[in-house]
Amino acid sequence: MRLVGSVRRIVAMLSVLAATVVVARAEDVNDYPTSARAEYVYGCMKANGETRQAIEQCSCSVDVIASIIPYDRYVTAETVLSMSQVQGNLGAQFRNSEQAANALNDHALNDLRRAQAEAEVRCF
Secondary structure (H helix, E strand, O other): OHHHHHHHHHHHHHHHHHHHHHHHHHHHHOOOOHHHHHHHHHHHHHHHOOOHHHHHHHHHHHHHHHHHOOHHHHHHHHHHHHHHOOOHHHHHHHHOOHHHHHHHOOHHHHHHHHHHHHHHHHHO
């Protein structure tokens, strides 16, 4: 009887542990906030047409990107891309700085470009 009770407790603890691991993995895979995904889909739809098909393709695209690169690297790369497109004095200062040169050659930016290419192949 004691053995059966001990086994049941161990099984219960292992079940809780397994559930915790599954939740942790889901959070790791889905580290993009909903607002970031929605913003991506909105911009993608503006560029690809505002159709039901575009919603599906753009949603697929952000999911592929999120599966390839973590959100913090996505933010870094998107920030660099956005700043490099700013017009005027601020944009020129960014593009002409040593930090910009380093940022434009950063692995995060290259990772984003590869993820976008993969998303293009899978979703469009």
